[in-house]
Amino acid sequence: MKIDGYRLVDDADLASRNTFGIAARAPLLVEVDDAAALPRLFDSGVVDAGDPALLVLGGGSNLLFAADPAGPVLALTARNLEIDAGDGDGVVVRASAGVPWHGFVMHTLSLGLCGLENLALIPGTVGAAPIQNIGAYGVEVRERVHAVEVFERATGQVRRLAPEDCRFAYRDSAFKREPQRWIVTAVEFALSRVGAPVLDYAGLRDELAATGIATPTAMQVAEAVIRIRRRKLPDPAVLGNAGSFFKNPIVTSARAEALHAAHPALPVFGGGSDAMRKLSAAWLIDACGWKGHRDGDAGVSPEHALVLVNHGHATGEQLLALARAIAASVRARFGVALEPEPRIVGAPW
Numbered sequence: 240m241k242i243d244g245y246r247l248v249d250d251a252d253l254a255s256r257n258t259f260g261i262a263a264r265a266p267l268l269v270e271v272d273d274a275a276a277l278p279r280l281f282d283s284g285v286v287d288a289g290d291p292a293l294l295v296l297g298g299g300s301n302l303l304f305a306a307d308p309a310g311p312v313l314a315l316t317a318r319n320l321e322i323d324a325g326d327g328d329g330v331v332v333r334a335s336a337g338v339p340w341h342g343f344v345m346h347t348l349s350l351g352l353c354g355l356e357n358l359a360l361i362p363g364t365v366g367a368a369p370i371q372n373i374g375a376y377g378v379e380v381r382e383r384v385h386a387v388e389v390f391e392r393a394t395g396q397v398r399r400l401a402p403e404d405c406r407f408a409y410r411d412s413a414f415k416r417e418p419q420r421w422i423v424t425a426v427e428f429a430l431s432r433v434g435a436p437v438l439d440y441a442g443l444r445d446e447l448a449a450t451g452i453a454t455p456t457a458m459q460v461a462e463a464v465i466r467i468r469r470r471k472l473p474d475p476a477v478l479g480n481a482g483s484f485f486k487n488p489i490v491t492s493a494r495a496e497a498l499h500a501a502h503p504a505l506p507v508f509g510g511g512s513d514a515m516r517k518l519s520a521a522w523l524i525d526a527c528g529w530k531g532h533r534d535g536d537a538g539v540s541p542e543h544a545l546v547l548v549n550h551g552h553a554t555g556e557q558l559l560a561l562a563r564a565i566a567a568s569v570r571a572r573f574g575v576a577l578e579p580e581p582r583i584v585g586a587p588w
Contacts, residue, residue, distance in 0.1 A: 240514050244276025245269055246586040247285065251312065258362055260479035261462035261555045263584075265294075267311040273423035274335070274397075275318060275339075277390050288309050288392040290420050295436060296337065297367035300481055304363035305555040305587025315366055315424065320346070328432045329461045333387050334426050336366025348458045353434040354383045357443075359416065360468045361483065362475060366423040370414040371580070372407045375465055381407035385427040392420060409511070410486050410580055419581075435462050442467060479549030480540065484562060485520040487576045494514050502526070520577055522568075527568045537561045559586055 240247045251268030254260060269286055271277060281288040292310025296302075317335035320343075324330055328350055335426040336342055344355045357378035358368075367373075368380045369387050384407075387400045406413040414421050434457045438444045447455050455463070472583050473480055486509070490498075493509050496514035505526075506519040515582040524530070531541035536553035539561070540546035549559055566577040579588055 242283075243279070244273040245271045245280050248465070253296075253304065253308075253312065254297060255298075256314070257284045257304060258475035258479060258481055259299075259303060259547065259549050259553075259555070259558065260475075261558075263307050263555070267310040269311060269313045270316050271313060272337075273318045274388075274390065274493065277422065278395050281392075283397065286313065288395070289419075293419075295418070295422055297336070297364040297370075300362035300475065301367060301371055301557060302579065302580075302582040302584055303481065303555050304365075304584050305559045306386035307439075313422070319425075322350070322533060328430060330430050331427050332430055333425055334365040336364060336423050338365040338366055340364055344461065347428075347430060348461055350495055351432060352430040353427065353432070353436075353457040354430040356457040357437055357440070357464055358475050359461040359464045360429075360523070365426050369407075369426055370403060370412055370423060372410055372412050372415075374410070376443050377437045378411075381405070381412075383428050383430065385505070387414075387423060387427040388425040388427070389414070390422040390424055392422065397424070408410060409517075410488065415582075419493055430474075469501075472546060473540055475547060478540075479553075480546050481581045483520075483543075483545040483580055484547045485515045485524070485545055485566070486580050487520045488523075488575050488577060489515050489517050490575065502573075518575065523569045523573055523575060523577070524565055527565070527572055528556045529565050529568070532561075539565070542566055555585070559583060563588075 247379060248268040251265045252457055253263040259579055282288055294308045294312045296314045298551050305404055310492055315336040318338045319335040321333040332347060341360050343365055344359050358377040359476055361373055361375060362530055364408050373380050384402050387405055389398050389400060398535050452459055484582045489510045492514055497507050499507050505522055508517040510516040529539045530544040532539045536550040537557040538550055540548050547562060569575055569577050
C-alpha cells in the first residue's frame with residue numbers, strides 16, 4: 240500500500256535485501272522515499288517509533304539474519320544529492336541515506352572531487368556508512384564526514400550532528416551503539432577539488448606501481464582499490480557474503496608484542512594510541528585453518544579468511560554457528576577475542 244512518502248508491504252521477503260542472501264521475512268516492511276514522511280508514519284500508529292524491535296535496514300550488507308526480525312523493518316529509499324560548491328577547494332556534498340555507496344563514491348570522483356576514493360566498492364548505502372564508520376585502505380569515513388542528519392525517535396525531531404557528536408571509533412559510532420535512538424536520514428561529506436592521496440595501506444601503492452602510476456589521480460586510486468577488492472573479495476551478487484565478518488582485534492601493546500614474538504608473521508598495526516595495537520583478524524583465522532572451510536552451504540571464502548559466505552542455502556543460524564566456532568578457535572589458540580562487524584538479528588553473539 241502506497242501512502243504519501245512511504246509504502247507498506249505485509250509479510251515481506253527479505254532474501255534480496257541482505258547480501259548474504261539469507262531467507263528471512265518481516266511482518267511489515269516500510270519503504271520510506273521521503274525522510275520528511277517519518278513523523279507522519281510514526282504519528283499514524285502503523286509503526287511505533289519507540290518499538291525496540293523496529294529494524295532500520297540499509298543495503299543489507301552489514302547484517303546477518305539469524306532469525307526473522309521480530310518487528311517491522313524500515314528502509315529509507317530516497318536518493319537525493321546536493322552539492323555546496325562553497326569557496327576555495329572545499330566542497331560539501333549531501334546525500335540521502337538510500338543512495339548506494341559505491342555509486343555515490345564514483346559520482347563524486349566523476350565531478351573531480353577527492354576524498355572517498357579509498358572507500359570505493361564497499362557495498363551498502365550512504366546512510367549505513369557512518370553507522371559502521373566504514374573504512375578501507377587507510378581511510379575511515381569519519382575523516383570525510385561533515386555532518387550527519389538524523390531523526391531522533393524519542394522526540395520526533397530532526398537533528399544535524401557534527402562529527403564529534405557521532406562518537407566515531409573503529410567500526411563503531413553512536414548510531415551503532417544506540418540503534419533505537421537515531422535513524423540516519425542523510426550525510427554531508429567534506430570533499431576537495433585537490434587530491435591528497437592516501438597510499439600507505441599494504442598493497443595499494445604496489446598496485447598502482449604495477450600499472451606504471453607514480454602520482455595517481457583520485458580516480459586512479461579508486462580504480463586500483465576496485466581491482467584489489469575484486470581479486471580478494473567475492474561478489475555478493477554471485478556468492479552471498481557481508482564482506483569482512485570480523486573486526487581486527489585491538490589489544491594492548493604488550494600483548495601484541497608478545498604475540499608477535501611468538502608468531503613473527505602476525506601483522507600488527509597501530510591501534511589509535513601508543514598503548515594499543517591492532518592485529519590482523521584474517522591472519523589469526525587463517526592460522527587456525529579456516530580459510531576455504533565449508534559446513535554445508537555455510538563457509539569461509541578461500542580467497543579471504545575474514546569473509547563468511549553462503550554457498551546457496553545456508554541459514555543465518557548456520558553462518559552464526561560457524562562464526563562462533565571460528566572465534567572460539569582463535570581465542571583458544573591465541574587468547575584473542577574476535578568481534579563480528581555485522582549486526583546479528585535474532586540472536587546474541
